[in-house]
Amino acid sequence: xxxxxxxxxxxxxxxxxxxxxxxxxxxxxxxxxxxxxxxxxxxxxxxxxxxxxxxxxxxxxxxxxxxxxxxxxxxxxxxxxxxxxxxxxxxxxxxxxxxxxxxxxxxxxxxxxxxxxxxxxxxxxxxxxxxxxxxxxxxxxxxxxxxxxxxxxx
Numbered sequence: 540x541x542x543x544x545x546x547x548x549x550x551x552x553x554x555x556x557x558x559x560x561x562x563x564x565x566x567x568x569x570x571x572x573x574x575x576x577x578x579x580x581x582x583x584x585x586x587x588x589x590x591x592x593x594x595x596x597x598x599x600x601x602x603x604x605x606x607x608x609x610x611x612x613x614x615x616x617x618x619x620x621x622x623x624x625x626x627x628x629x630x631x632x633x634x635x636x637x638x639x640x641x642x643x644x645x646x647x648x649x650x651x652x653x654x655x656x657x658x659x660x661x662x663x664x665x666x667x668x669x670x671x672x673x674x675x676x677x678x679x680x681x682x683x684x685x686x687x688x689x690x691x692x693x
Contacts, residue, residue, distance in 0.1 A: 540678040543591050545575030547680050548692045551588075553674035558600070562664060570674070573682055577690040581606060584672055596675040603667050612669030616647065616659045623657055635661065 543549055553566040560563060574588065583605045587597040605611050627649055629663035637647045647659035686693050 541592060543574055543676065543679055544590050546682045546687055547574045548678075548680050549574050549588060549676060551674040553672060554675075556671045558669050558671060560671075563670065565669075566674075567641070567675060571692045572679075573686055573690065573692045578692050580623055583671070584674065588674070588676065593676050593679055595652050596673065598671065598673045601670045601672065603669060606670045607663040607665040607668070610662055614625035614645075614661035616661070616665075617656050618659055620638060620655050620657055622650070627652060627657055632658070635659075 541547065548571055550569050550571045551566075553570055554562060555564040555566070556562050570580075574585060576582075576585070581601060582628070583599050583601050588595075591597065596612065598632075600659045620627065626691075627633075629649050629652060631649045632646050633649065635647050645661045647661050649657050650660045651658040682692070
């Protein structure tokens with residue numbers, strides 16, 4: 540029996556809901572990750588899966604800090620439409636400028652457009668929400684040396 544331990548690639552069928560049971564992610568595609576603290580999956584989920592095997596199901600309720608983080612009002616910007624890509628629509632995601640501290644530019648979601656300005660929200664859409672994750676282990680296999688070196692399943 541293949542038990543979930545460090546350096547195993549784990550595949551899950553899953554669903555994520557809010558605490559009222561509203562489906563946030565129906566898990567239409569299986570989720571695979573490299574187990575063992577590589578940051579490939581939320582730590583609370585990884586901890587619950589440690590030692591499990593194919594067929595086991597876990598349900599984990601995660602507070603915002605354990606999932607996508609608390610909502611940060613400082614990540615909400617108001618920008619003039621003339622400096623933003625056009626056409627701009629509510630719900631659209633745009634890439635921001637790198638801040639020099641990280642290699643990745645942040646993504647912002649356009650949440651409102653009015654009076655020649657747009658409200659851009661850099662928070663993850665699920666920031667500030669408690670989540671309930673239910674996952675069933677569908678496969679467990681040893682990770683390849685390349686996966687271990689990369690720190691992620693391929």
